[in-house]
Amino acid sequence: xxxxxxVAIIGVGLLGGSIGLALLERGLARSVTGxxxxxxxxxxxxxxGAVTSTxxxxxxxxxxxxxxxxxTPVESIVQxxxxxxxxxxxxxITDVGSTKSSIVNAVDRQLNRFPRPRATxxxxxxxxxxxxxxxxxxxxxxxxxxxVVVTPSRHTPAAARDSIETFWKSxxxxxxxxxxxxxxxxxxTISHLPHLVAAALAATARADELPLVGGGWLDTTRVAxxxxxxxxxxxxxxxxxxxxxxxxxxxxxxxxxxALESNDGKKLSQLLQRGKCNRDAVGD
Amino acid sequence: xxxxxxVAIIGVGLLGGSIGLALLERGLARSVTGxxxxxxxxxxxxxxGAVTSTxxxxxxxxxxxxxxxxxTPVESIVQxxxxxxxxxxxxxITDVGSTKSSIVNAVDRQLNRFPRPRATxxxxxxxxxxxxxxxxxxxxxxxxxxxVVVTPSRHTPAAARDSIETFWKSxxxxxxxxxxxxxxxxxxTISHLPHLVAAALAATARADELPLVGGGWLDTTRVAxxxxxxxxxxxxxxxxxxxxxxxxxxxxxxxxxxALESNDGKKLSQLLQRGKCNRDAVGD
Numbered sequence: 001x002x003x004x005x006x007v008a009i010i011g012v013g014l015l016g017g018s019i020g021l022a023l024l025e026r027g028l029a030r031s032v033t034g035x036x037x038x039x040x041x042x043x044x045x046x047x048x049g050a051v052t053s054t055x056x057x058x059x060x061x062x063x064x065x066x067x068x069x070x071x072t073p074v075e076s077i078v079q080x081x082x083x084x085x086x087x088x089x090x091x092x093i094t095d096v097g098s099t100k101s102s103i104v105n106a107v108d109r110q111l112n113r114f115p116r117p118r119a120t121x122x123x124x125x126x127x128x129x130x131x132x133x134x135x136x137x138x139x140x141x142x143x144x145x146x147x148v149v150v151t152p153s154r155h156t157p158a159a160a161r162d163s164i165e166t167f168w169k170s171x172x173x174x175x176x177x178x179x180x181x182x183x184x185x186x187x188x189t190i191s192h193l194p195h196l197v198a199a200a201l202a203a204t205a206r207a208d209e210l211p212l213v214g215g216g217w218l219d220t221t222r223v224a225x226x227x228x229x230x231x232x233x234x235x236x237x238x239x240x241x242x243x244x245x246x247x248x249x250x251x252x253x254x255x256x257x258x259a260l261e262s263n264d265g266k267k268l269s270q271l272l273q274r275g276k277c278n279r280d281a282v283g284d
Numbered sequence: 285x286x287x288x289x290x291v292a293i294i295g296v297g298l299l300g301g302s303i304g305l306a307l308l309e310r311g312l313a314r315s316v317t318g319x320x321x322x323x324x325x326x327x328x329x330x331x332x333g334a335v336t337s338t339x340x341x342x343x344x345x346x347x348x349x350x351x352x353x354x355x356t357p358v359e360s361i362v363q364x365x366x367x368x369x370x371x372x373x374x375x376x377i378t379d380v381g382s383t384k385s386s387i388v389n390a391v392d393r394q395l396n397r398f399p400r401p402r403a404t405x406x407x408x409x410x411x412x413x414x415x416x417x418x419x420x421x422x423x424x425x426x427x428x429x430x431x432v433v434v435t436p437s438r439h440t441p442a443a444a445r446d447s448i449e450t451f452w453k454s455x456x457x458x459x460x461x462x463x464x465x466x467x468x469x470x471x472x473t474i475s476h477l478p479h480l481v482a483a484a485l486a487a488t489a490r491a492d493e494l495p496l497v498g499g500g501w502l503d504t505t506r507v508a509x510x511x512x513x514x515x516x517x518x519x520x521x522x523x524x525x526x527x528x529x530x531x532x533x534x535x536x537x538x539x540x541x542x543a544l545e546s547n548d549g550k551k552l553s554q555l556l557q558r559g560k561c562n563r564d565a566v567g568d
Contacts, residue, residue, distance in 0.1 A: 205473050212471065212474045222504070
């Protein structure tokens, strides 16, 4: 397994902190620099043992890094990636953004104008988020057995793509390779739509009904407790695919409505069975 | 705490089995009779230690019971309650059905025609189900800290209501008292709608997208793995309230759609925030 001299992590929340912990606990990096805007977050990451040094100066923090992982909210990733590329021309950069097309396109387009030698960028998306945020919830095994989608574009050198895939495997992830567009279409249905639906479901309950919630409601709405601004950015950025997935969902739900309205038990069973088949195919 | 001489449980699946386990492990019942149609289910319950004896003969099984708990699917509860009442005139009967109005109304109406002394019935609904079914998943602590709604009607004697409430408290439950109608309206939003939505969400995913599922999809769709026929019965029986809850949900979701279509970040944040507020109010 490759051992990195220095890895810089921009944004040391749940994902960034967990990457640092995984690298250090597995002896995969000699040092990990945590970069952030807020001293309090950096302190938390250091206390958690997720980084070996911290700085609020992005340019200084990435200067000596072999690998830079951008773990900031979706709307900041392009800017942080380009700033890192400008300060670390030899660096290999990836990110953990939940959307990929707009980020990969923007980075590719602008990175192409940088003078050579220039940094290399490969988009990633670990499907390992949580409604919990902050380095205090970071775990060295967060990526263990979890899917990470790597999204090379036609501008991505194969060697850089392979290095990033090896990096994710080294922290325990299961690799899936997709184009940025394929990625965005799939996660719209599998991640972004469930978030929107969970939030809408949680918002539908009245305060006087909440004392009655059981395990079903708690599971079904869990992700609605996630950070509102992070998810606003994700849903906005991927809204074209999310709207398509929402249309598909609305059609299924309209079928459920018709089955209930006409008290068509057979049809209702078929719809429930379709959901159960998909759910059972995945397990826990 | 009251100690029962004999408790009869009709239907020894997850809920029935867990009631038996809780009673026996806490020393709350001297004996527990498991009643069911299938020898295999009865054997599982006995192996799990959830019952002390079993029978496929309902009349014989309930004859000596002080307390009878009907744990069969929603559409069988009225019939089993009336059969039990006919065979155990002094008995106190409750059930665990997820819907209450139609069951309580039907039992009340028909029980009133029985000669005195006649059995007493009080409706209950423990919000402690799971996508897992069968006595092999029964747990003595299934009701610990979980809400049980007890739904007395104007025909319910106060003493019987109190006995049933004491029974549920003795196995660790948190009591909520509601009329059958109030109960059905609340659980439509808090339990039945989430099931329908989870099933629709799971059904929306395409097979080639399933390898990408992460914790969000797994949580949001978990209940969709539940027993199709049990849930078909629940949703059909409570369809009037479920359709009302579905309308409310569709309105919230339509707001999400408009916010995405117009890329109105502020509106989208407000909708996500409404969901988060309700979710955070409940915790885990």
